[in-house]
């Protein structure tokens with residue numbers, strides 16, 4: 001009798017708890033300092049002239065939805081496709097940097113560039129979005145440390161060492177292995193980034209490059225948008241030994257929300273996309289090259305985004321797995337919004353972040369743990385790398 005009463009109470013609390021859980025999730029999410037270490041929204045700003053000050057009918061990120069989801073510190077990737085050669089990649093990086101400056105200049109009361117932890121805290125306290133800018137692909141420095149240093153002076157806080165293809169000094173997880181990891185110049189790049197207070201990002205690099213970076217770096221590194229290999233065996237995801245090594249370094253991995261990163265059922269979709277990207281070789285320069293990139297961007301918009309086979313619970317599951325393997329201080333959010341071919345149910349855009357907090361509450365996470373996952377851990381890395 002008592003046992004039945006107990007089961008009845010548990011069932012009732014389960015049913016009623018859904019609303020409570022969601023209310024509590026909204027309350028907790030509203031109080032976090034939210035960091036998301038990767039989005040591809042800068043492509044939309046440059047190519048589509050998307051006005052992210054407005055709530056847009058498409059895409060996954062704009063200023064209203066960032067505020068709704070309490071993602072106060074989005075990392076905007078100034079990504080240049082690997083088919084931009086040498087100096088062309090530098091030119092394209094400057095164009096992306098300029099496009100983002102246009103957003104900062106248009107909405108000075110709502111968004112501001114942040115280049116260190118102190119900026120982030122001040123800007124968020126003023127209820128504005130603290131925008132972080134990043135480089136996505138070491139080819140964008142054109143093998144020149146002077147270019148790297150000037151990127152840092154332009155307010156760029158981190159750099160992903162490769163994109164889909166290996167470059168002249170680092171192997172990519174999805175490119176031909178050409179250097180057995182990092183070359184001597186690649187090691188110099190890592191040391192220089194440590195010295196000038198720029199965060200080394202190991203998403204996209206090959207496993208060997210990852211271990212070479214850990215051998216050289218004197219500062220914590222990040223994986224800005226990678227997920228768990230144990231749940232989806234795409235080469236972009238990280239194995240458990242890598243999570244452990246990253247934890248030893250003091251680094252943090254931002255979980256990628258792409259459905260193909262979270263669910264084996266969608267893994268083939270990403271593998272196909274990577275293979276197609278690897279084939280592109282437009283063989284043009286200047287405005288023709290930009291026109292080619294714009295066409296590629298439009299074609300990818302047309303095909304995506306779709307809702308994949310994963311759900312918000314799969315994102316929570318990958319976070320939970322990393323916590324179990326590496327510890328609560330080494331995981332964060334790296335959505336890859338506006339760059340992923342399909343999204344999980346319940347995490348269709350950045351405004352849906354409270355659903356993830358609800359999923360973490362369901363798994364037993366405390367408010368303090370959720371604050372670390374949602375941004376606290378990445379803020380610590382910014383402070384440790386930049387020094388302020």
Ligand SMILES: [Zn+2]
Pocket residue numbers: 136204225
């Ligand atoms: Zn990427």
